Amino acid sequence: AAGVIQSPRHLIKEKRETATLKCYPIPRHDTVYWYQQGPGQDPQFLISFYEKMQSDKGSIPDRFSAQQFSDYHSELNMSSLELGDSALYFCASSFGGRGGFGELFFGEGSRLTVL
């Protein structure tokens, strides 16, 4: 079965550079969530989208922005990168029609390293 696809899997950037992470949800899933997980930490909710509209915001820095496109894939854009942005970034998708908070399917994550 198709799973959530995240790209790139690994990314190395310098401080103050920009990075873009992409997430392709499971087909027919209309809801996307982004999480950031630092080393030894629990996943921190960043932002979510339902039917291409932003649904909720968590602890997402102003330097970050995200959107969900017409084909339901989502991109997380990060600018002015800082060392503290080094983390695993997970995307999850679900089928909102089922009821929003059901089973989330997570991708393998994108590991961002900021040097």
Place this chain on the structure above:
Amino acid sequence: LAKTTQPISMDSYEGQEVNITCSHNNIATNDYITWYQQFPSQGPRFIIQGYKTKVTNEVASLFIPADRKSSTLSLPRVSLSDTAVYYCLVGALGSGNTGKLIFGQGTTLQVKP
């Protein structure tokens, strides 16, 4: 949003039953309880979800008392491969209601031989 509290860590031995309890004192009427498992450097994986009483699937059982202020994930006969972090999430079902799905501090389960 209902805040959840879990033990930080637990140890067990292979073949034992493990019970992890999550407290969620301010759970709302529409909230469901969902548990996820996470291995290092992997995305969390859905284990089980319930609203009240008991739910069982092929990997775990979830016990929810009548007042729903806590829930217990039960893993029967754990093996070394069950060593992971376990998270309890509480949130509402509802069309388009994505909500801020917050992962609290999970429970690190260490299974020993």
